[in-house]
Amino acid sequence: MVIEETKIPEIKIIKPKVFTDNRGYFFESYNQKTFHALGIENNFIQDNESFSKKGVIRGLHYQLSPYAQSKLVRVVKGKIFDVAVDIRKNSPTFGQWVGVELSDENKHQLLIPKGFAHGFVTLSEYAIVNYKCDELYNPEADRGIRFNDPQIGIDWLIGLDEAIVSAKDNVHPYLKDAEINFDFGTTY
Numbered sequence: 001m002v003i004e005e006t007k008i009p010e011i012k013i014i015k016p017k018v019f020t021d022n023r024g025y026f027f028e029s030y031n032q033k034t035f036h037a038l039g040i041e042n043n044f045i046q047d048n049e050s051f052s053k054k055g056v057i058r059g060l061h062y063q064l065s066p067y068a069q070s071k072l073v074r075v076v077k078g079k080i081f082d083v084a085v086d087i088r089k090n091s092p093t094f095g096q097w098v099g100v101e102l103s104d105e106n107k108h109q110l111l112i113p114k115g116f117a118h119g120f121v122t123l124s125e126y127a128i129v130n131y132k133c134d135e136l137y138n139p140e141a142d143r144g145i146r147f148n149d150p151q152i153g154i155d156w157l158i159g160l161d162e163a164i165v166s167a168k169d170n171v172h173p174y175l176k177d178a179e180i181n182f183d184f185g186t187t188y
């Protein structure tokens, strides 16, 4: 397993060791001991899975503190462009985003810490996305930022006219108006 930093160093790409033979493949998608030894010491307590058609954008989502979630995202089938936006007030990279292609072929995972908003677009015919969270879902703390906020300026790699977006995600506030209660350096 190899861990790579992105241009926002707290966001990491995890590249697992894949064993291939004449039956197919095997890899450890999560091994607590290995992850902890490499400094990823989150206590993951919820697993989620979603199915999305091509052109679906989900996001940008986060939960308020003290329910903020770190996420470890991977793709079981298909290909997505996975995006994390730094929304920690006072962070040197506040408002900046990282986008990484995750697919069933590359088997890469994205580690998105607390303090970031998360979203993705499906680039393949469909995508099954699976992710671990280190806090439970809390609908009262659930918040969103508009995926097409011009201040953030995410390049979603598709024409936004074709994007399939939930009614909820279409009306989230822009970053400048979003309710955010965590700071750079906050201990969660």
Ligand SMILES: Cc1cn([C@H]2C[C@H](O)[C@@H](COP(=O)(O)OP(=O)(O)O[C@H]3O[C@@H](C)C(=O)[C@@H](O)[C@H]3O)O2)c(=O)[nH]c1=O
Residues within 6 Å of the ligand: 048, 050, 058, 059, 061, 062, 071, 118, 119, 120, 137, 166, 168
């Ligand atoms: C996120 C979530 C949703 N739900 C329910 C609420 C709702 O009725 C239904 C669909 O919820 P949503 O529309 O919020 O699903 P979705 O848009 O897929 O939300 C997810 O998006 C990605 C980008 C994330 O980062 C996740 O944390 C999560 O916010 O599932 C749960 O029961 N548990 C959960 O953990």
